[in-house]
Amino acid sequence: MPKMPQLGATLSSDITLLFLCHSLLEEIHKNSHPCRKIDYVRDDLSKVGVMDAGNQKSRYGYNGVLITRPTFYNILLSKVPKEKIQWGKRMIGLKQDEHSVEIECEDNLVVQTGEEGAAKPKVLFKGDILIGADGAYSSVRRHMYQAMKDEGIELPETDMAPLRFDSNCVVGVTEELTEKEYPALGNRSGDFYVIIGKERAIQVYLFTFAENRLGWQICGQMDKPEEYDEKDFRFSDWKPTAADELCEMVRHYKNPYGGTVGDLIDRTPKERLSKVMLEDKYFSTWFHKRTVLMGDACHKHLPFGGQGANQAILDSVHLVNQLYGIPSNSLADITKSFQAYYDYRSPNAKEVFKSTTMVANVLSARGFVSDMVRFVALGHLPEFINNLGMDGMNTDRPYLCFLPPPPGQGTVMPTPQAVPVHYKGGPMAAAVPVGDQ
Numbered sequence: 001m002p003k004m005p006q007l008g009a010t011l012s013s014d015i016t017l018l019f020l021c022h023s024l025l026e027e028i029h030k031n032s033h034p035c036r037k038i039d040y041v042r043d044d045l046s047k048v049g050v051m052d053a054g055n056q057k058s059r060y061g062y063n064g065v066l067i068t069r070p071t072f073y074n075i076l077l078s079k080v081p082k083e084k085i086q087w088g089k090r091m092i093g094l095k096q097d098e099h100s101v102e103i104e105c106e107d108n109l110v111v112q113t114g115e116e117g118a119a120k121p122k123v124l125f126k127g128d129i130l131i132g133a134d135g136a137y138s139s140v141r142r143h144m145y146q147a148m149k150d151e152g153i154e155l156p157e158t159d160m161a162p163l164r165f166d167s168n169c170v171v172g173v174t175e176e177l178t179e180k181e182y183p184a185l186g187n188r189s190g191d192f193y194v195i196i197g198k199e200r201a202i203q204v205y206l207f208t209f210a211e212n213r214l215g216w217q218i219c220g221q222m223d224k225p226e227e228y229d230e231k232d233f234r235f236s237d238w239k240p241t242a243a244d245e246l247c248e249m250v251r252h253y254k255n256p257y258g259g260t261v262g263d264l265i266d267r268t269p270k271e272r273l274s275k276v277m278l279e280d281k282y283f284s285t286w287f288h289k290r291t292v293l294m295g296d297a298c299h300k301h302l303p304f305g306g307q308g309a310n311q312a313i314l315d316s317v318h319l320v321n322q323l324y325g326i327p328s329n330s331l332a333d334i335t336k337s338f339q340a341y342y343d344y345r346s347p348n349a350k351e352v353f354k355s356t357t358m359v360a361n362v363l364s365a366r367g368f369v370s371d372m373v374r375f376v377a378l379g380h381l382p383e384f385i386n387n388l389g390m391d392g393m394n395t396d397r398p399y400l401c402f403l404p405p406p407p408g409q410g411t412v413m414p415t416p417q418a419v420p421v422h423y424k425g426g427p428m429a430a431a432v433p434v435g436d437q
């Protein structure tokens with residue numbers, strides 16, 4: 001099983017609603033805290049503003065939650081039959097035609113007996129479809145785009161351009177702490193703080209997790225992002241000193257939960273610390289023949305809006321719905337599913353991509369005008385505008401077409417769902433046709 005980075009994750013109410021269908025909600029609630037607001041403060045703890053999510057339960061039926069990534073991952077993993085997952089296979093090749101798709105993988109689990117550096121054993125998998133859910137540097141995407149080029153299909157220039165970087169990030173989750181040391185742990189609340197650095201474009205996120213740990217995330221804009229190259233980061237070629245430097249810059253910041261940010265860094269075991277590069281990019285080509293992309297592989301969001309995993313999960317529900325009941329494994333039927341998935345999901349993913357980029361700009365920009373924008377945007381917006389923004393992020397609340405719709409929809413109606421193209425069951429509540437069906 002791969003090592004899981006120690007990142008916290010906020011899951012918004014559209015997603016928590018979804019888990020109800022999978023009877024996972026109870027388990028998630030037991031291991032998470034509801035998140036209703038984010039307090040923004042300066043590095044001396046003076047107040048900048050609040051991002052109030054409003055009454056999500058009454059508006060959308062469920063609250064967004066704050067949960068650690070390994071906890072969430074393990075809950076999901078516990079529901080998947082063991083035999084359905086093969087670990088340690090790295091995809092390195094892709095071939096597809098009218099009839100099937102085949103991938104070649106390096107088998108990283110087979111113990112190497114040969115010389116150091118000898119080629120790893122290869123293994124082939126063949127199937128009807130391939131879903132590329134392999135993250136920002138998707139090997140599936142790379143191979144799919146290359147094949148399209150080789151076939152003379154013109155791709156948009158932006159799809160071929162590298163991902164855009166401008167920030168780096170260090171995240172950690174402390175050892176277990178006591179309520180005596182940090183009384184906020186007793187509040188059982190997922191509301192969290194963001195400290196906005198005064199001199200530099202730095203933000204420090206501070207969370208209280210259900211496991212009596214504090215989570216922290218330091219995001220800092222790079223001085224000369226143009227000097228960095230995508231391939232440098234792909235292989236974690238990020239000097240350890242860069243993480244130390246970022247930590248040193250914020251060590252002295254006061255921690256709203258008590259003490260300083262440095263205290264939390266010192267109480268974080270090395271294995272609970274991760275360094276990540278922050279990049280973003282929206283791709284407009286999502287499928288070709290029998291291969292389709294989802295999640296970060298086709299829309300890599302900056303983490304500032306807490307949307308990346310949410311969007312990936314939404315992709316998966318819509319894709320499953322569009323594949324459900326498919327009458328054959330013909331390329332025509334598969335294309336119909338992929339096209340409907342793309343037509344419905346891509347405009348929403350693109351809108352969310354734009355808003356997360358905007359949030360990042362609002363938080364990172366320096367100077368008087370930026371201070372004023374933050375003052376207005378964080379807590380001084382009229383309630384109806386605030387609600388409009390929240391509604392935009394919470395109205396796509398899909399459910400799986402072969403399960404009963406979940407109760408508790410809230411007062412803000414979800415956007416009509418896409419009609420699954422091959423589904424022959426009863427009519428789904430509030431569904432709209434997509435594509436050319």
Ligand SMILES: Cc1cc2nc3c(=O)[nH]c(=O)nc-3n(C[C@H](O)[C@H](O)[C@H](O)COP(=O)(O)OP(=O)(O)OC[C@H]3O[C@@H](n4cnc5c(N)ncnc54)[C@H](O)[C@@H]3O)c2cc1C
Pocket residue numbers: 002007008009010011089090091092133134135136137138139140169171217276277294295296297301303306307308309310311312
């Ligand atoms: C600091 C930080 C904080 C974040 N906070 C939030 C948050 O609060 N809320 C939220 O919703 N999102 C958040 N995100 C974003 C979220 O983590 C991602 O959007 C999400 O993990 C994307 O899921 P994915 O499955 O598409 O890709 P990934 O999680 O990247 O998974 C891809 C998988 O594919 C595997 N893989 C890669 N290449 C290959 C290959 N060649 N062969 C086989 N397997 C391969 C990888 O090992 C990995 O397991 C945050 C991100 C960061 C960096």
